[in-house]
Amino acid sequence: MTEPLLTIENLILALPQGADRPHAVDDVSLSVAANEIVCLVGESGSGKSMIAHTILGLLPAKVRVESGAVRFGGRDLLALPAAEMRALRGSDIAMIFQEPQTALNPLKRVGAQVAEAIRTHDPAAGREATSLRVRELFEQVGLPDPRTLVSAYPFQLSGGQRQRVMIAMALANNPSLLIADEPTTALDVTTQRQILDLIRSLQAARGMGVLFITHDIGVVADIADRVVVLRRGRVVEQGPARTVLNQPREDYTRQLLDAVPGRGTLRRAKEDAEPLLEIRGLQKTFITRQGFFSPPRRVVAAEALDLRLHRGETLAVVGESGSGKSTLARMVLRLIEADDGDILFAGQSVRAMGREALRQFRRCAQIVFQDPYASLDPRRKVGESISFGPMAHGVPRAEAERLARQWLERVGLTSQAADRFPHEFSGGQRQRICIARALALEPSLLIADEAVSALDVSVQAQILALLAELKEEMNLSMLFITHDLRVAREIADTIVVMRAGKIVEQNGAEALFAAPRSDYARSLLAAVPGKDFFERASARPAASMPASGAQSG
Amino acid sequence: MRDLVRTFFRRPAGIVGLVLLGLVCLMAALAPVLYPASPWEMTGVPFSRPGENGMLLGADTLGRDVASGVVHGARVSLLIGIASALAASCIGVLLGCIAGYAGGLVDMAIVRFTELFQTIPTFVLAILLVAILTPSLATIILAIALVSWPPLARLTRAQVMSIMRREFVQAARCQGQSTLSIVTRHVLPNAISPIIVAGSLTVAAAILIEAALSFMGLGDPNFMSWGYMIGAGRTVIRQAWWMSVFPGLAILLTVVAINLVGEALNDALNPRISRA
Numbered sequence: 001m002t003e004p005l006l007t008i009e010n011l012i013l014a015l016p017q018g019a020d021r022p023h024a025v026d027d028v029s030l031s032v033a034a035n036e037i038v039c040l041v042g043e044s045g046s047g048k049s050m051i052a053h054t055i056l057g058l059l060p061a062k063v064r065v066e067s068g069a070v071r072f073g074g075r076d077l078l079a080l081p082a083a084e085m086r087a088l089r090g091s092d093i094a095m096i097f098q099e100p101q102t103a104l105n106p107l108k109r110v111g112a113q114v115a116e117a118i119r120t121h122d123p124a125a126g127r128e129a130t131s132l133r134v135r136e137l138f139e140q141v142g143l144p145d146p147r148t149l150v151s152a153y154p155f156q157l158s159g160g161q162r163q164r165v166m167i168a169m170a171l172a173n174n175p176s177l178l179i180a181d182e183p184t185t186a187l188d189v190t191t192q193r194q195i196l197d198l199i200r201s202l203q204a205a206r207g208m209g210v211l212f213i214t215h216d217i218g219v220v221a222d223i224a225d226r227v228v229v230l231r232r233g234r235v236v237e238q239g240p241a242r243t244v245l246n247q248p249r250e251d252y253t254r255q256l257l258d259a260v261p262g263r264g265t266l267r268r269a270k271e272d273a274e275p276l277l278e279i280r281g282l283q284k285t286f287i288t289r290q291g292f293f294s295p296p297r298r299v300v301a302a303e304a305l306d307l308r309l310h311r312g313e314t315l316a317v318v319g320e321s322g323s324g325k326s327t328l329a330r331m332v333l334r335l336i337e338a339d340d341g342d343i344l345f346a347g348q349s350v351r352a353m354g355r356e357a358l359r360q361f362r363r364c365a366q367i368v369f370q371d372p373y374a375s376l377d378p379r380r381k382v383g384e385s386i387s388f389g390p391m392a393h394g395v396p397r398a399e400a401e402r403l404a405r406q407w408l409e410r411v412g413l414t415s416q417a418a419d420r421f422p423h424e425f426s427g428g429q430r431q432r433i434c435i436a437r438a439l440a441l442e443p444s445l446l447i448a449d450e451a452v453s454a455l456d457v458s459v460q461a462q463i464l465a466l467l468a469e470l471k472e473e474m475n476l477s478m479l480f481i482t483h484d485l486r487v488a489r490e491i492a493d494t495i496v497v498m499r500a501g502k503i504v505e506q507n508g509a510e511a512l513f514a515a516p517r518s519d520y521a522r523s524l525l526a527a528v529p530g531k532d533f534f535e536r537a538s539a540r541p542a543a544s545m546p547a548s549g550a551q552s553g
Numbered sequence: 554m555r556d557l558v559r560t561f562f563r564r565p566a567g568i569v570g571l572v573l574l575g576l577v578c579l580m581a582a583l584a585p586v587l588y589p590a591s592p593w594e595m596t597g598v599p600f601s602r603p604g605e606n607g608m609l610l611g612a613d614t615l616g617r618d619v620a621s622g623v624v625h626g627a628r629v630s631l632l633i634g635i636a637s638a639l640a641a642s643c644i645g646v647l648l649g650c651i652a653g654y655a656g657g658l659v660d661m662a663i664v665r666f667t668e669l670f671q672t673i674p675t676f677v678l679a680i681l682l683v684a685i686l687t688p689s690l691a692t693i694i695l696a697i698a699l700v701s702w703p704p705l706a707r708l709t710r711a712q713v714m715s716i717m718r719r720e721f722v723q724a725a726r727c728q729g730q731s732t733l734s735i736v737t738r739h740v741l742p743n744a745i746s747p748i749i750v751a752g753s754l755t756v757a758a759a760i761l762i763e764a765a766l767s768f769m770g771l772g773d774p775n776f777m778s779w780g781y782m783i784g785a786g787r788t789v790i791r792q793a794w795w796m797s798v799f800p801g802l803a804i805l806l807t808v809v810a811i812n813l814v815g816e817a818l819n820d821a822l823n824p825r826i827s828r829a
Contacts, residue, residue: 333727335723335727362727367723367724367727369724374721375720375723376721376724378743379742379743380738380739385721388730388734388738389728389729389730392728392731392734393729437724437728438727441728441729
């Protein structure tokens with residue numbers, strides 16, 4: 001093997017005092033050679049982004065490099081003067097970030113932003129030559145119609161297109177090392193698949209070294225040549241992807257592998273039960289006026305939706321962002337009013353309900369939102385957030401507080417959590433609090449709107465297990481909204497696939513995974529990260545893969 | 554809360570402002586002790602220079618003690634400033650809340666009503682109100698409150714609207730909490746910090762309006778105020794500067810102090826600064 005492109009040797013990063021651990025990164029050594037993809041896997045808080053930021057000298061002011069070296073092309077990046085570091089950034093080493101929404105300047109045309117990246121490192125490049133190069137780059141990253149797209153503003157592009165622009169910008173100066181920090185986490189499954197394929201093919205064509213950071217081991221299975229597993233700042237295991245994934249030596253790696261959703265036994269839909277929630281011909285179109293003279297923009301969020309959710313059943317609504325699935329959840333609870341159609345809950349029309357009837361209905365139908373950071377009041381103690389619900393329905397304060405503590409324990413926290421504020425909890429813990437808040441009202445229907453999408457894969461598995469357990473215990477019916485088919489497979493009896501406000505396919509989970517009827521469902525299935533690997537893995541005898549019962553958490 | 558106090562005191566501006574404001578308050582509180590006689594009483598020789606005839610800051614055209622006027626005037630200025638800012642905040646927060654929460658036609662009506670007030674020059678309206686209602690402490694407070702609430706209403710409305718969209722408010726609605734409970738328990742506590750800051754700056758503006766009203770002879774005739782003193786001394790400012798300068802300095806210091814406190818409060822209530 002040739003000289004590696006990037007070597008990190010015994011890197012130790014010190015966190016400021018009062019952090020949850022003294023070292024963000026503890027004695028990490030790894031290397032990336034030219035023409036290979038190295039995946040850095042770990043949960044959030046494992047220090048994987050810190051390593052990426054160290055390489056480019058972008059560490060936050062409070063984090064200090066205690067010891068170690070980062071070598072790139074024979075130079076120690078940690079000792080490099082600021083001017084040389086700047087010359088390196090964006091030229092020899094380029095980076096792609098997680099959030100394509102915020103990584104682009106919203107007020108500048110995307111072509112100009114890429115051109116700027118070129119001119120920064122090559123001031124001599126002429127106007128014509130630069131714009132030609134920008135168009136070439138746009139073509140290489142698979143953006144449609146580069147000629148017109150260069151003059152688009154970021155808000156006119158979709159998330160996937162923006163990420164492609166970011167990649168074009170990163171590749172603008174032919175870097176030899178590309179650092180990708182969770183570049184697909186914020187994207188839909190199908191878009192994620194396209195971006196992964198793109199990175200893979202560009203890497204192969206250019207012979208780049210890629211350091212790819214992710215929390216999803218499914219993604220690793222798809223693109224990695226070598227894997228480094230990180231936990232709480234320490235390297236747990238590293239080696240060739242094939243070896244690490246097929247014969248993991250460490251328990252932690254095995255846990256990560258087992259946490260990937262979508263491999264459990266499928267549930268069979270119950271036939272008999274009467275429907276708890278029935279939706280008929282639901283319509284919703286959003287109309288935004290753009291100006292006095294321009295015609296209003298119309299977005300169809302729901303077109304003649306028909307759904308049935310039986311008692312004790314879990315119905316998953318799957319679709320990409322913009323397919324109208326979250327709007328559907330909100331229309332059921334009348335947080336958004338539908339334009340037309342019927343919503344029947346236990347035979348009663350939700351849309352015809354008056355104020356008090358709606359209040360009583362919402363008690364029976366609770367929701368858990370996607371973003372655990374936005375869905376808890378930052379100025380209220382957690383206990384209060386939970387107990388306000390029962391109190392609004394006439395439970396005396398002391399009793400409601402007791403209930404809140406009881407529920408916090410039930411979802412796996414301590415009763416002392418009631419006296420703390422939301423910012424003291426992690427994402428997964430907050431989502432547990434949200435579940436406690438919803439269930440404290442003893443609903444019969446629980447709507448989970450992307451309830452696990454913002455969480456790490458391993459935390460996801462725990463929350464899904466908790467939901468399944470509570471569902472069984474309280475005989476809940478669940479409307480589970482997700483963009484991730486793997487998650488749907490883990491929990492749903494019936495699956496509805498939505499696209500652009502329409503139902504593309506409505507099928508039992510078993511049937512959908514065995515033989516999808518629609519092309520769209522097929523393409524969604526094909527896009528699932530790590531699909532091939534896990535299919536091969538589950539086809540093999542259990543000898544090489546530990547039983548999936550080993551996951552406890 | 555401790556974070557808040559700590560950040561507040563880490564800023565020199567906050568400390569300076571608080572000390573100055575404390576001095577003004579002390580002056581107002583101790584006025585009857587320091588100068589037991591009415592500030593209207595002609596106790597000395599007219600046109601005494603500062604320090605002459607036992608008068609620290611000199612005497613005015615009628616022989617009234619300027620120092621006594623400044624000290625007693627602090628009470629009026631602070632009272633009017635705080636009372637009218639409170640009244641303005643009550644009107645502004647209430648209307649802003651209703652507009653932001655209700656939306657639709659109600660919102661539109663309230664916004665138009667607010668704009669109606671904003672199109673009339675503030676000071677002209679204040680003069681008009683006081684002139685019609687005859688000048689007294691109560692009418693001055695009312696007039697100042699009526700002209701200073703619109704910015705507070707707009708700020709509250711914007712705050713409430715952005716917080717209403719947050720998911721924890723939707724979660725509270727799904728829990729079945731009443732509108733009043735949602736607004737008072739979840740929306741207002743999250744919206745209040747910029748409103749407190751704007752409210753504290755309104756105090757400074759109110760003091761200035763009161764001074765201007767008194768300067769024009771529209772102050773309460775029963776109370777000595779800084780604006781009145783400047784107004785009375787302005788005709789002889791070239792012969793006797795001290796009659797206008799000392800009350801003017803008092804206004805300047807008080808307003809600066811309140812502004813500094815407001816700014817420091819702004820930083821302290823901003824979680825990104827206070828927790829850094």
